[in-house]
Amino acid sequence: MPTPKKFSGVLSPVITPFNEDLSVNSNRLVGQCRWMISQGVGLAIFGTNSEANSLSIKEKMELLDKLVENGIDPNKMMPGTGCCSLFETIELTTHSINLGVSGNLLLPPFYYKGVSDEGLYASYSEIIERIGNSNFRIYLYNIPPVSNVPISIKLIERLIKNYPNTVVGIKDSSGDWDNTINMLNQKWDDFRVFVGSEIFLLDNMRNGGSGCISATANVNPAAIRHLYQNWNNENASNYQKKLEKVRNIFEEFPMIPALKAAAAIYKNDLEWCRVRPPLLSLNKPQLEQLESTLREIEFSMPGLIDY
Amino acid sequence: MPTPKKFSGVLSPVITPFNEDLSVNSNRLVGQCRWMISQGVGLAIFGTNSEANSLSIKEKMELLDKLVENGIDPNKMMPGTGCCSLFETIELTTHSINLGVSGNLLLPPFYYKGVSDEGLYASYSEIIERIGNSNFRIYLYNIPPVSNVPISIKLIERLIKNYPNTVVGIKDSSGDWDNTINMLNQKWDDFRVFVGSEIFLLDNMRNGGSGCISATANVNPAAIRHLYQNWNNENASNYQKKLEKVRNIFEEFPMIPALKAAAAIYKNDLEWCRVRPPLLSLNKPQLEQLESTLREIEFSMPGLIDY
Numbered sequence: 001m002p003t004p005k006k007f008s009g010v011l012s013p014v015i016t017p018f019n020e021d022l023s024v025n026s027n028r029l030v031g032q033c034r035w036m037i038s039q040g041v042g043l044a045i046f047g048t049n050s051e052a053n054s055l056s057i058k059e060k061m062e063l064l065d066k067l068v069e070n071g072i073d074p075n076k077m078m079p080g081t082g083c084c085s086l087f088e089t090i091e092l093t094t095h096s097i098n099l100g101v102s103g104n105l106l107l108p109p110f111y112y113k114g115v116s117d118e119g120l121y122a123s124y125s126e127i128i129e130r131i132g133n134s135n136f137r138i139y140l141y142n143i144p145p146v147s148n149v150p151i152s153i154k155l156i157e158r159l160i161k162n163y164p165n166t167v168v169g170i171k172d173s174s175g176d177w178d179n180t181i182n183m184l185n186q187k188w189d190d191f192r193v194f195v196g197s198e199i200f201l202l203d204n205m206r207n208g209g210s211g212c213i214s215a216t217a218n219v220n221p222a223a224i225r226h227l228y229q230n231w232n233n234e235n236a237s238n239y240q241k242k243l244e245k246v247r248n249i250f251e252e253f254p255m256i257p258a259l260k261a262a263a264a265i266y267k268n269d270l271e272w273c274r275v276r277p278p279l280l281s282l283n284k285p286q287l288e289q290l291e292s293t294l295r296e297i298e299f300s301m302p303g304l305i306d307y
Numbered sequence: 308m309p310t311p312k313k314f315s316g317v318l319s320p321v322i323t324p325f326n327e328d329l330s331v332n333s334n335r336l337v338g339q340c341r342w343m344i345s346q347g348v349g350l351a352i353f354g355t356n357s358e359a360n361s362l363s364i365k366e367k368m369e370l371l372d373k374l375v376e377n378g379i380d381p382n383k384m385m386p387g388t389g390c391c392s393l394f395e396t397i398e399l400t401t402h403s404i405n406l407g408v409s410g411n412l413l414l415p416p417f418y419y420k421g422v423s424d425e426g427l428y429a430s431y432s433e434i435i436e437r438i439g440n441s442n443f444r445i446y447l448y449n450i451p452p453v454s455n456v457p458i459s460i461k462l463i464e465r466l467i468k469n470y471p472n473t474v475v476g477i478k479d480s481s482g483d484w485d486n487t488i489n490m491l492n493q494k495w496d497d498f499r500v501f502v503g504s505e506i507f508l509l510d511n512m513r514n515g516g517s518g519c520i521s522a523t524a525n526v527n528p529a530a531i532r533h534l535y536q537n538w539n540n541e542n543a544s545n546y547q548k549k550l551e552k553v554r555n556i557f558e559e560f561p562m563i564p565a566l567k568a569a570a571a572i573y574k575n576d577l578e579w580c581r582v583r584p585p586l587l588s589l590n591k592p593q594l595e596q597l598e599s600t601l602r603e604i605e606f607s608m609p610g611l612i613d614y
Contacts (some may be wrong), residue, residue: 022393022433048418053391053392053416053418053419054391054392054393054416054418054419055392055394056364056392056394056395056398057363057364057395059392059394084360084361084391085360085361085362085363085366086329086361086583086584087362087363087366088363088364091363108585109360109361109584109585110418111355111360111361111417111453111454112360112361112453112585112586113452113453113455115585115586116585116587118587119584119585119586119587120584120585122584122585122587123584123585125584126329126584145420146418146419146420147418148420148455149585276393277393277416277426277427277429277430277432277433278415278416278419278422278423278426278427278429278430278456279419279422279426280423280425280426280429
């Protein structure tokens with residue numbers, strides 16, 4: 001297998017469609033992945049916004065197989081494979097590396113709280129040593145608002161120092177620009193810093209960042225990609241403002257149900273609305289509100305219908 | 308299979324011993340379970356203090372089999388089987404019910420935060436409906452300091468109303484007596500309220516509670532059981548004070564490593580010290596400090612050595 005290239009650009013935590021019995025509809029997922037790729041957006045499948053932690057490890061392994069069988073390029077995949085259990089993280093991650101993914105987005109073990117940097121280092125270190133695969137590339141996943149387990153600068157530094165070929169980047173979903181800029185200011189050698197929302201995309205690019213991995217890339221991929229490619233352009237601030245306009249609409253709803261509702265609206269396929277508990281689909285007034293707001297700004301999802 | 312009897316009394320989230328390669332040492336676990344039972348304490352295996360969320364679902368299913376094969380009475384078990392993923396919760400819970408456990412301690416799905424009561428209700432409801440077993444008994448697990456997903460009075464009420472034969476109790480590990488007394492004051496019909504620490508045991512019993520499910524029951528089972536049985540005795544306040552003295556020693560250390568260190572000290576078997584990352588074993592000074600403090604109060608773990 002070829003050495004994986006490091007990621008840069010825009011990736012999407014691909015939303016996961018469900019059947020009526022709440023099983024995963026893998027055909028719809030393949031379609032969404034194809035559309036993402038057609039828009040120049042990479043596949044951070046099994047992210048927070050994919051409801052990954054509402055899927056079983058078995059489902060995730062089967063889905064990875066299914067996507068690859070259906071021609072989705074594993075090179076474009078950065079699956080989220082960090083579980084609470086060390087052995088599950090190892091099993092799922094290994095499975096994905098064997099399929100040829102270019103990187104893995106790794107949550108820290110997120111059940112126990114107030115754990116030390118030393119303990120988190122031990123966790124990542126065990127994972128790396130036990131997997132023992134030179135094609136393994138970790139993108140750390142810092143999302144304290146959800147995981148409640150922050151990844152500190154000191155921890156990153158230690159991991160980079162001891163595993164320079166493995167620990168190659170981070171997704172910072174702290175929502176705190178001060179935290180992101182602090183990472184960027186470390187000037188770690190070719191370490192890829194992704195922001196967790198396009199709200200920070202221009203700032204990230206101007207300060208040496210590598211792109212964003214964003215929920216709303218599920219619905220607004222081309223425009224986000226456009227800013228990524230043209231951040232040095234004199235109109236970049238205008239592109240940024242346009243992205244924010246769309247993002248802010250989604251921020252007014254529960255994010256995951258709203259992303260799925262948008263897919264349902266623009267694909268004219270209400271089955272897309274389904275989520276797994278503990279999440280709830282948008283109710284009818286919310287759905288209508290979202291639709292009318294999106295129509296108002298003449299929002300569109302070009303090409304979506306073909307997949 | 309006979310209808311399960313509701314739990315009352317003292318249960319322990321049994322600590323999980325690991326081999327050098329971090330696999331579970333099931334023989335040591337069988338021994339700890341036997342000792343718990345010999346002390347009159349029930350088995351809340353796979354609790355927070357069992358490092359259950361550092362175990363894979365496969366490990367947990369195999370361990371359940373192993374315990375039953377080794378003669379540990381499933382009637383005395385209340386395994387923690389609530390996972391992030393709906394389908395994993397169903398698989399693991401069903402496996403345990405088929406082995407004859409008397410109840411299950413069910414965490415809410417704990418990855419997504421800020422979820423609604425409606426969403427949590429949908430989660431528990433899907434679990435109950437899909438399992439569809441009249442022997443299924445749920446003890447809700449409220450542990451917001453770790454799960455960050457609190458279980459509200461209104462949610463409990465709705466669950467009891469719609470599933471009166473299934474939702475039969477709760478472990479309140481909020482650490483907030485106001486929350487516990489609020490539950491007790493609802494006077495739900497034969498609903499079993501367990502506190503998550505013996506610190507609140509006497510108060511719980513005086514207000515109609517059913518006992519406690521406590522980490523330190525791993526090390527101080529007989530004394531906690533004694534208070535449970537004699538809470539109406541005139542010396543009960545003294546028993547309570549004695550329990551607190553021991554508990555407070557353990558509270559000065561990271562709890563899980565300290566419980567395991569105590570087992571190691573009193574069994575003269577340092578292998579018991581091992582934890583899985585992201586937790587860390589006590590370091591040498593901590594271990595010595597714990598040992599000398601316990602010796603100072605002439606603490607003992609009678610009968611432990613035989614198992």
